[in-house]
Amino acid sequence: MFASLFRFDVYGYWGVCFIYGTFFALRGLSSTGNTYENSIAVRKGVKFLLSTQNEEGGWGESHISCPTEVYTPLEGNRTNLVQTSWAMLGLMFAEQVERDPTPLHKAAKLLINAQMDDGDFPQQEITGVYMKNCLLLYAQYRNIFPLWALGEYRKRVWGNTINMVDGGISC
Numbered sequence: 756m757f758a759s760l761f762r763f764d765v766y767g768y769w770g771v772c773f774i775y776g777t778f779f780a781l782r783g784l785s786s787t788g789n790t791y792e793n794s795i796a797v798r799k800g801v802k803f804l805l806s807t808q809n810e811e812g813g814w815g816e817s818h819i820s821c822p823t824e825v826y827t828p829l830e831g832n833r834t835n836l837v838q839t840s841w842a843m844l845g846l847m848f849a850e851q852v853e854r855d856p857t858p859l860h861k862a863a864k865l866l867i868n869a870q871m872d873d874g875d876f877p878q879q880e881i882t883g884v885y886m887k888n889c890l891l892l893y894a895q896y897r898n899i900f901p902l903w904a905l906g907e908y909r910k911r912v913w914g915n916t917i918n919m920v921d922g923g924i925s926c
Contacts, residue, residue: 769891771882772820774838777803778845785848801849804842805858812861813839818880821887829880836869837882840900844907852911863908866901876901 769775781800791797807826808814813834817827829835843862851859870876876897883891 769883769885770841771816771818771838771880771884771890773803773826774807774814774816774841774845775882778841778848781845781849785850791849791851791854797849800845801851804846808842808858808862809834812858812865814842814862815839815880818884818890821884824887834865835879835882836866836876837879837896837900839865840904843904844900847904847907847911856912859908859912863905863912866905870901 777800781797784794784797784800789797791801804814807816807828809828809832811834813836815829815833815835816838817829819827839862843859843866846859866876878894878897881890881892882896883893885891
């Protein structure tokens with residue numbers, strides 16, 4: 756029943772915007788037993804995330820998506836680390852690891868290489884939003900979501916016998 760309420764043409768209100776909404780939808784769907792195999796909604800969410808991944812492995816969505824209600828990538832197809840983390844988490848909750856972990860490897864490598872010497876991640880475009888047009892700086896998003904995504908990645912992917920030299924990540 757939950758899956759029938761979800762449409763992939765609506766978006767999140769507290770984060771920019773379609774990537775954020777898709778991440779939380781996939782998290783919710785997975786917690787109610789919906790999987791890629793048994794749920795059209797999960798398959799649509801996965802398809803959306805995979806189709807919007809940038810060539811270098813990250814994701815980046817412009818705040819313009821919020822007022823226009825149309826997915827708009829960041830100018831120049833730049834990557835945003837928080838949004839990359841949201842997409843990674845959504846894909847992992849939708850069990851992308853079992854189908855093809857390559858998009859997750861690319862995204863994880865990007866996050867690992869972006870982490871600064873002090874352990875923080877750089878502040879990039881603001882990813883918080885309220886009522887479609889008020890951008891909110893949640894200062895810890897830049898650390899919370901990349902660390903969460905990398906923790907899930909380690910648990911779900913490294914636990915599945917990745918060869919870190921020949922097929923996995925080399926940073």
